[in-house]
Amino acid sequence: MGLKNISATVALWVTFMCFLGISSGEQILDKRFGKLFPFFSIVRITNQPCVPESGSQMGTCFTNTQCEKAAGTVNGKCASGFGVCCVVSATCESTITQNNTVFRNRDAPNSFTPTGLELCNVRISKPNSKICQVKLDFISMNLAPADAMGQCMSDRLSINGATPNVPANLCGMLTGQSMYLDFGSSDRLSMSMITDGAANPSARDWNVKVTYYECNAQLRAPDGCLQYFTAATGQVRMLGYPMAPHLADLDYTVCVRPEDGAGSIVWSHCQGEPAGDVFSMTKAKRMDDTMGMPEDMCNMDYVMIMTDEVMSTAVPMPKMNDRYCGNALKAMPPFTVRSTAKPFIMRVKTDSTEPAEDVMNTGFCLAWRQEPPRPK
C-alpha cells in the first residue's frame, strides 16, 4: 500500500473516531506513529464512566497506559473499542485520587477476620483544585456492632478532615448508606477502619465507592448535608439501622432536594420493614408521643422535622412540635408528617447512652414523598 493510500485510510479513521466523540483525554496511539502522522494527535479518549464486562463496580474509560498508571484493572472495552474500562480499587494504606475508585478491606473480594487489633487507613486526595466535594457510597460495610450503650467499642469507622463533621461513633452495618463530604480548605480526607478481632472474632468487609464533585456540579450536596437525596420519593435509614441498640452520639442532617414545583415533603415510616424496627428511638417522657414533642420531653434520641401538620386520621392536625422520639413515627395507619420548610431537611440526634429498657431500640427507616403545593 502506497503512502498516499495509508494517509487516506488514516484520515478516514481519524474522522470516524472524532465522530465517536473520542476527542479529549490521553492519546491512544503511540508516539512513533504520531510523529509519522501528526494529525493522530487529535485522537483522545474521554475519561467517562464505563460499565465493565464483569462485576458491579463502575469503571472509567482510559487508555491502557492510563489504567496502568492508576494501578487499575482492565475489565472490558469502551469508546467503541479504542479505550479500556479500567476499574480502580484501593485498600489499606493507599491514597485515592481517581473518580469511581472503591476502597476495599484486605483480602477483598473475600471478607476477613482481624487478628487482634487492626488499623486500615486510606487517604482521599483532591485530584485538582476544581473539586470541592466527595460522595462515599457504602456498597457494603459490615463491622462489629455497638455495645449495649450504642458505643462502637470493638470496631469503628472514622473520617477526618471533612465538613460537615462525620459522627465519630460509626460501626455495625452501614451497607446502602451514603455521605457527602466537603474538602473545605483541606486537600485531603482520611478514612480509618479500626477492627478488633480479639473483642469480636467475626468476619468483616467493606466496599466504599468514591465519587468526586466539582465545586459547581449540579449534584453537589448543599453545605451541612451529610446525606443528600435527589428524588420525588425515597427512603432514609438511620446510620446503622436496624442495629439494636442504635448508634449513640449521632448528630447529622439529611437533606432532600426539592423537585421543581414541589410544595411540601411528607414523611411516614417505611413499608415492608419489620414493624418493631421502623421507628424505635428512646421513649418520650409522655405516653402520647405521636404528635411530636416539645424539646424538654424529647431530648435524648430523636428526629427533628420542621412540621406544618401531622395526619393520623383522615383529618390533618395542625403542627404541634418538631421532635419525634419513642415510637412516634411508627403509628398505624401510616402516620404522616408534612413539612413545607425548604430546603427539605431532617436532623438526627442521639445521646451517648441507652437506658436499659431501650436496648432493643433500632433507630428508624422513614420514607418521603414530595407533593405539589395545595390549591389556595
Ligand SMILES: [Ca+2]
Ligand atoms: Ca434510644
Ligand SMILES: [Ca+2]
Ligand atoms: Ca440514647
